[in-house]
Amino acid sequence: MVIKTEGLSFTFGKQQVVKSLALQVPEGSIYGFLGPNGAGKTTTIKLLLNLLKPDAGNIHIFEQDIKTSRISILSQIGSLIEQPALYQHLTGRENLLNRALLLQVPAQRVEDMLDLVQLTAAANKKAGQYSLGMKQRLGIALALLANPKLLILDEPTNGLDPNGIIEIRELLKKLVAQHGKTVFISSHLLGEIERMATHVGIINNGAMLFQGSVADLQAISKPLVRVDAENTVDAANLLTRHHINVTEVTDEHLLVPYISKQQMGEINALLNKNGQMVYSISKQQKDLEKLFLDITQRA
């Protein structure tokens, strides 16, 4: 495990915001650390980066204890917490060169990182004029300068438009596949994470609700078929008569547990054949909130 914590706990005043967390982040994974606002993600990340001291518990990173090997561990981690700290009046390249000097990293590495995050063309533009997505990518380039083995990113896609999100996603996938990194990334949106993550940890109120591979998560967060139809009640009755389990009916749509593409086709054909007007039929993944309910009800 690249990150392993046991009984990790932290309290702000009287509020326990991290509750006995046992994180397990495998090497070479993209670990999505999920939870709604205020769940304790940033606090956990600060504990991992030794910016806060835990009340209780252990943190092992690269199989070393953070209490005894702080410097060696931190020198192999690149991190980005919330907004990257950029010099707005300097260009993207100058921001990187500055940090390279500080870290005693060769200047060529700056060019390589600009290339990696696709900022070469904008390298001479002032960072203050960058879009939010470009700023985040510059932040990731800064975090990567010292060639860390582990990248810890706190909500790097927050506030980005869909294109910006895709760019970050592709970049992180490349870092893992081609550069052998491990990425720990927090988010409050499951949809953003599940397309890149190999593993997920879901926390709420400081406690871990689920941890495992994305395949494990998908197995318990069963998708649904959503049918938007002219007359949802009649459509639901028809499906029920054909032994299809309808789990929800509203004026606009009905829901059926998803089994396969074929099953979706069969539902569509059945409704059409019986004169039911279908506006749309789609596979739906549950949102985080529903997933939380599933997971907590299962526990």
Ligand SMILES: Nc1ncnc2c1ncn2[C@@H]1O[C@H](COP(=O)(O)OP(=O)(O)OP(=O)(O)O)[C@@H](O)[C@H]1O
């Ligand atoms: N400096 C602080 N002093 C007191 N309470 C704090 C402090 N920082 C965070 N908290 C509280 O700790 C809890 C967890 O906050 P944290 O920022 O870790 O959550 P988060 O999951 O990262 O949420 P967000 O996505 O909103 O950043 C919240 O209830 C928050 O109000």
